[in-house]
Structures are given as C-alpha cells and as structure tokens.
Amino acid sequence: MLRVGFIGLGAMGLPMALNLHRAGLLVGAWNRTRARAEALAAETGATAAANPAELAAGCDVLVTCVSADDDLLEVIDAVAPALPAGAVVVDCSTVAAATARAAAAKLAAVGAGFLDCPVSGGTEGAAAGTLSIMVGGDETHLAAARPALEAMGGSIVHLGPVGAGQAAKATNQIMVAGINQAVTEALAFGRAQGLPMDRLITALEQGAAGNWFLSRRGPTMIRGEYPLGFKVGLHAKDLEICRRMAAELGVKLPVVEMTLLHYARLPAPSADEDISALFRLKSDMFDASDD
Ligand code: NDP
Numbered sequence: 001m002l003r004v005g006f007i008g009l010g011a012m013g014l015p016m017a018l019n020l021h022r023a024g025l026l027v028g029a030w031n032r033t034r035a036r037a038e039a040l041a042a043e044t045g046a047t048a049a050a051n052p053a054e055l056a057a058g059c060d061v062l063v064t065c066v067s068a069d070d071d072l073l074e075v076i077d078a079v080a081p082a083l084p085a086g087a088v089v090v091d092c093s094t095v096a097a098a099t100a101r102a103a104a105a106k107l108a109a110v111g112a113g114f115l116d117c118p119v120s121g122g123t124e125g126a127a128a129g130t131l132s133i134m135v136g137g138d139e140t141h142l143a144a145a146r147p148a149l150e151a152m153g154g155s156i157v158h159l160g161p162v163g164a165g166q167a168a169k170a171t172n173q174i175m176v177a178g179i180n181q182a183v184t185e186a187l188a189f190g191r192a193q194g195l196p197m198d199r200l201i202t203a204l205e206q207g208a209a210g211n212w213f214l215s216r217r218g219p220t221m222i223r224g225e226y227p228l229g230f231k232v233g234l235h236a237k238d239l240e241i242c243r244r245m246a247a248e249l250g251v252k253l254p255v256v257e258m259t260l261l262h263y264a265r266l267p268a269p270s271a272d273e274d275i276s277a278l279f280r281l282k283s284d285m286f287d288a289s290d291d
Pocket of ligand 1: 093120238
C-alpha cells in the first residue's frame with residue numbers, strides 16, 4: 001500500500017488529507033501550527049509528525065499544499081534530505097512555474113521525483129474529493145502518485161513537463177478573475193435595478209451566463225456574506241504570478257491588472273475575505289452614484 005504524507009493542513013489541505021485517509025492512504029501529516037496536525041491525528045489515527053523530515057522519511061508520496069512560493073521551497077529544503085529514494089512530492093500549492101522547476105531540481109538531486117499538481121474547485125471540491133488537478137511532470141512519477149491524486153480529485157489532466165501544471169493553473173486564475181469581475185459587477189447592477197436577487201440568480205444560472213461562481217457565491221454575496229472560500233490575498237498572489245508570467249512574454253493582461261487594482265481598493269481587512277467580497281466594491285459604485 002502506498003504510504004502518503006501531507007504537509008499544509010489549511011483550508012484546502014485539511015479536507016484533501018481527510019480524503020487520503022478515507023482512501024486508506026494517509027500515514028501522517030505535519031503542519032507548521034502543530035495543533036492542526038494533532039487534531040487530524042486524533043480524528044484519523046495518522047501520525048502527527050514532529051517535523052517535516054520525520055514525516056518525509058516514511059512516505060512514498062508526500063503531498064504539499066502551502067501558501068506561496070517561498071513556503072514551498074522552505075518545505076522542499078526540509079524534506080529533501082529525508083525522502084526515501086524514488087519518493088514523489090506532489091505539490092498542490094499554487095506557485096510560479098519557475099518555482100515548481102526549482103523544487104523539482106532540488107528533489108532530483110536527492111533521487112526523488114516532483115509533480116506540480118495545482119488544483120481548482122475550491123474548498124467544496126477539496127471536501128468532496130472532486131478537485132480538478134492540473135499535472136506537470138514525468139509520466140512515471142504520475143503513475144506512482146496516481147492513487148493519491150485519485151483520492152483528492154475528480155479530474156486529473158497531465159499537461160506536460162514540470163511547470164505545465166502551474167502554467168495551466170495561472171490560466172485558470174486569470175479566468176477566475178474575469179468571472180469574479182463579471183459576476184460581482186453584474187449582480188451589483190441587477191440590485192441597483194431593483195430586481196429580486198434570489199430569483200435573478202435562479203434565472204441567470206439556467207442560461208448562457210450560468211457558472212460555478214454565480215451558483216456557489218452569488219446567493220451569499222447578495223446578503224453581504226463572503227464565507228471562505230478562496231482568500232483575496234491568495235488570489236492576488238496568484239494574479240501576481242500571472243502578471244510575472246505574462247511580463248516574460250512582454251504582455252500586460254487587462255483582467256489581471258484591473259482585478260489586482262480592485263482587490264487593493266477593498267477596505268481592510270480584505271486579504272482574508274473570500275474573493276466574492278469584490279461585490280462590496282461593485283455595490284459601492286452604485287451607492288456612490290446616489291450621493
Ligand atoms: P491556508 O492559508 O488556509 O493554509 C495554508 C497552509 O500552508 C497552512 O497549513 C499553513 O500552516 C501552511 N504554510 C504556510 N506557509 C508555510 C511555511 N512557510 N511552512 C510550512 N507551512 C506553511 O491556504 P489554502 O489552504 O486556502 O491554500 C493553500 C494553497 O492552495 C495556496 O497556494 C492556494 O493558492 C491554493 N489554493 C487554494 C484554494 C482555495 O479555494 N482556498 C483553491 C485552489 C488552490 P499554518 O497552519 O501554520 O498557517
């Protein structure tokens with residue numbers, strides 16, 4: 001049986017680790033804030049490792065899901081010396097493609113594999129085990145890690161060598177920005193027209209404008225609630241990645257630039273709110289026009 005360990009029990013990582021447990025694959029976890037690993041251990045019987053290296057030493061596959069690029073590289077440095085030869089690190093964080101390639105190089109130097117496996121589908125998809133997983137890396141590493149990926153995802157698409165998964169995820173995040181812009185702005189407009197908002201959402205989701213974000217976040221945003229979700233701060237981090245990757249091609253992306261600007265204009269403390277809080281900014285436009 002594959003021995004899978006997990007690092008990064010946050011909003012995404014915890015439900016993903018629970019799905020690995022349900023599949024009978026999870027042997028242990030490590031989290032920077034130890035209480036989270038201890039709670040998972042109490043619930044599942046998996047080990048709460050004292051440090052990343054202790055966990056890595058007993059794993060065939062190690063899944064990581066941490067915040068950002070430097071966090072991932074810190075974790076990779078901590079686990080690399082301890083991983084058994086042939087082990088594969090599956091990183092589900094969203095980081096730059098170049099960071100994925102740097103992590104893969106560090107692991108290749110100690111005989112371990114690496115797959116960049118960023119995910120989409122939100123905390124709901126993480127809980128349901130239906131995440132869309134975008135894979136970059138070697139076919140052999142993918143074959144070794146596949147049972148773990150299948151426990152966490154509903155769709156596993158191999159897009160190319162290391163970095164290709166993150167390039168696909170950056171593409172996804174540009175689309176998420178555009179959808180957030182369109183849904184929040186349109187619903188703020190609909191409300192300013194005096195429409196019955198619940199019925200409006202029902203009507204819209206049946207037609208050509210229907211989408212995941214409208215159905216999942218529309219009903220809460222119209223009540224002024226923005227449950228997590230996906231934090232503004234994390235999406236802004238992803239859009240900075242998109243901005244850098246586009247700049248390498250000499251391009252500035254309007255949707256990326258506008259969304260970063262609008263996130264920066266959200267009144268503090270916005271970084272820990274769900275991205276649907278953009279609805280506040282869009283609603284304020286109409287409120288301001290009443291003055
Ligand atoms: P959270 O902020 O909820 O969790 C982050 C996790 O990473 C925590 O377990 C945190 O530990 C850990 N961590 C952060 N920095 C370090 C570090 N330097 N060393 C060790 N551990 C660290 O974030 P999410 O779970 O929401 O997101 C995780 C990743 O998944 C991000 O890259 C995000 O962009 C991506 N993602 C998020 C989605 C979402 O809807 N939330 C959807 C798809 C992808 P601690 O508990 O100590 O803080």
